[in-house]
Amino acid sequence: MQPTDEELVTAYLDEDDEQAFRRLVERHQDRIFGYLMGMVKGRAAANDLFQETFERVIKAMQGQRGSYDRQGQWLSWVMSIARNAAIDHTRKQKKWAEVPQDEDDGRSFWDTLEAESPYADEQLHRAEQREWLDEHIEQLAPEQKEVLLLRQETDLTFREIAELQDVSINTALGRMRYALKNLRKMMEASNEAALVGALDT
């Protein structure tokens, strides 16, 4: 039976068990990193923020800065720290000139989705598909994008997301609804554009 997050937290804090801490990080790394990748541009920045998040987490858990009260919601607590780190990063980035966007290659989402390829190609295809979706998620309103990333990447419940964002659960659900609807519209628009492109050639 897998130890719970709180059991691993206790093992790390009370017995200095670094392997327990490693298990915690490895258990949730995809969720936290996926959210950070969606919030900031570039893998290097997400790696930096991932590390910065855990620096804050470790300090708080050791009582050096802030505090962690063991309430059985370790991931929610870590996500609130990751969110603050991402917001700080975004504010700093806004001081600089806008980062130039990559040129749209005109390919449709549905083209990437329906292609059939061997395994090696499939991985590339999935990576491209992901990239395509990320670009469209980036175009969502910030509050819609964040709810979508929190629910989709970190698997927090809508109630936990509402608490994190300090809004009602209906607001969180409404933002998610608009995020999915807008994303669907973008897919359709992209598909139509690709179809038009195909007819022109």
Added chain:
Amino acid sequence: MDDRLRLIRYLYGEEEDESALARRLSDDDDLYREYERLRDAKRALNDRPARRPDPAVVDQVVDEARTAAQSSAPSTGDRSARAPSRSWTRRLQTVGAGLALLLLIGLGWWQGAGVSDEPVADSAAPGVLDGEAPQAPATADTRSADADAIPAWDDGEELIRIQRRIDRLQARSAPDRWGSLQRVSRP
């Protein structure tokens, strides 16, 4: 709650009354169309591969966690006391129970011995009063018990003193007693 918001909860497995929502979907075509559109978008999101940080970053984070744990170890005053391990707690409980039992047995034995000594003390007192030589007590405890049983005034010297006083008084009263036997004739 609005049915359209309930659709979102349903898609993410958080809807409490799924059967009621299913009935609403079968009755309302617009709601069903919206459900299909939302479901398609979610499927596309679900198909994205997971992304994880560089392994070196995870190693670095764990190193920092170890360093932080080691540096905070000496300042134990700031941390809450560790609870004793269960095995030690059990051992201490067993030893404590044993000691408590021994104490009870000891108290019982001591009280029982004290009660059985009391008649000895009482029997010793008349012996002294009768002028007999007191029997040698068996232990120091019984000796102190005998001493407590005899009142302070009831020791041998005091009795002798009282006896002498009685003798003196009797000696003084002897002429009266003699006189009482012989009538005094007055002229």
